[in-house]
Amino acid sequence: MSTATESRAPGRGGLLPAFAAVRVRLGLVALLFAAAALAWWWTADQMRGMDDGPWTALGTLSWFVGVWVVMMAAMMLPSVAPTVALYSRMT
Structure with a gap:
């Protein structure tokens, strides 16, 4: 009887x-955001001085994020949908 109570004790x-897994995931998310910010800065730096002809402007951050979200949905949803369906059936 005392073993069951001890196994549920918070300490x-x-x-x-x-909680440790959540901390690791939050660190990973922060790292991914930092990598995305670095990639955005590097892309803008590389585009500086390029010819401003048609379709060469990088655009604003909101435009870039909007286009990126649409591209990710178009590329990733078809491949992740079966996995999500399987996971929801298993849980």
């Missing part, structure tokens, strides 16, 4: 592994 494991 004995409990939710600590879950």
